[in-house]
Each structure stands twice: as structure tokens, then as C-alpha cells.
Amino acid sequence: MVFYFTSKVVDPPVTLFMGLDKYENEDLIKWGWPEDVWFHVDKVSSAHVYLRLNPGQTIDDISMAVIEDAAQLCKANSIQGNKMNNVDVVYTLWSNLRKTPGMDVGQVGFHSEKEVRKIRLEKRINEVINRLNKTKTESHPDFRLEREERxxxxxxxxxxxxxxxxxxxxxxxxxxxxxxxxxxxxxLFSSDNMKTNKQAADEDSDDFM
Structure with missing residues (x-):
């Protein structure tokens, strides 16, 4: 199961989504899209929240207001992180996520630490969470089918x-x-190459002299 939230802090609104548990997170990791941006509370367990970019967009195009919404959603869905102040939420493109056989279910690393960004949250903002929860919907997508169609x-x-x-x-x-x-x-028909009848006749006369 995947939970979807609509962030209306930008126009047009954008969709944020996250898996029900670590097994859903594992499927999202496996079948993510190159356009997906992944969010997670740094160094503690939390939900994996995603934002799907539109074609042609980059991670630099994301509004800070949307980043803050996604980060607040991560914090609110972290048992430890929800109780803490001044927590960091990391985010990066899905393509930068690294999964090795020895990792636990839902656990990931990064191909490049330089491509990982952070946002500091001083505290949970209930107004943000309440606003997002009012838009919450559930679905059971076929991750593999959606990726193959994409x-x-x-x-x-x-x-x-x-x-x-x-x-x-x-x-x-x-x-x-x-x-x-x-x-x-x-x-071929330039003036330099054209000859008058007289010139042609003179040349013919010369030939027979």
C-alpha cells in the first residue's frame, strides 16, 4: 500500500507519496523512477517519502516550500524523529540510492554523498502535517508495471x-x-564562360590557320 499526499504550497499542486512499511519501501527503492526525489530523516528510522519531478525538471527546481512539506512528512512518520527537535532530513535523486545484498529490508546507501542534500527542521509543525493528512489517499499500485510503462x-x-x-x-x-x-x-553560364558568336567564329578560324 502507498499513501499519497497533495502539497498545495505551489501551483499547480504536487504529489508526495510513501510506502506503508519497510517492505513497501523496498519495492519503491527497486522500482523507483529517475524523476523521483527521495526524502528520509537522517540517521534514524523514518518513512521514505518521494516526490516525482515533471519531465525536464531537476532537483534544483523544487520549491523550498515543497521540500519542507516532504521533510515534515518524514519527521512525522519517524518514531524517533517525531520526538526530536533540530533534526536533519536528507534528500537526493532516486538514481543516487545504492542497494547492496547485505543491507536490511528498506535500508539504502548512496552512490555519491556529494549528491545528498539536507534540510534542518527545528520542530514538527502540526499545521503542515494536518494540511497534508487531509489530502491523504491510499492505493495499491503495481510498481513494476508502472516503471515498465514509464x-x-x-x-x-x-x-x-x-x-x-x-x-x-x-x-x-x-x-x-x-x-x-x-x-x-x-x-557554367557565368559571363566569364560565355562567348559571343564572333568570338566563337574567330576561334574556329584560328584553328584552321
């Missing part, structure tokens, strides 16, 4: 883009070829 759409888009690029290159090549042929044709 990849299929991306492959088709890439194929279409490649085909359009090849067609454009072909048209440009044909245009350059026609321009080259035109320049060659024009050069």
Missing part, C-alpha cells in the same frame, strides 16, 4: 526523436546537394 513511453519518445533528427539531417543534406548543383550550374 520506460516504454520514454523509449518510444526517444525513437521518435531519433527518427525526426534523421529526417531533418536527410532534408538538410538534400538541400545542400541541390544548392551545390545550382552553384555548379550557374557557374
Amino acid at each position: 520506460d516504454r513511453v520514454e523509449r518510444n519518445a526517444q525513437k521518435k526523436e531519433l527518427k525526426e533528427k534523421q529526417q531533418k539531417e536527410k532534408e538538410e543534406l538534400e538541400l545542400r546537394k541541390k544548392e551545390q548543383e545550382l552553384r555548379s550550374y550557374n557557374s
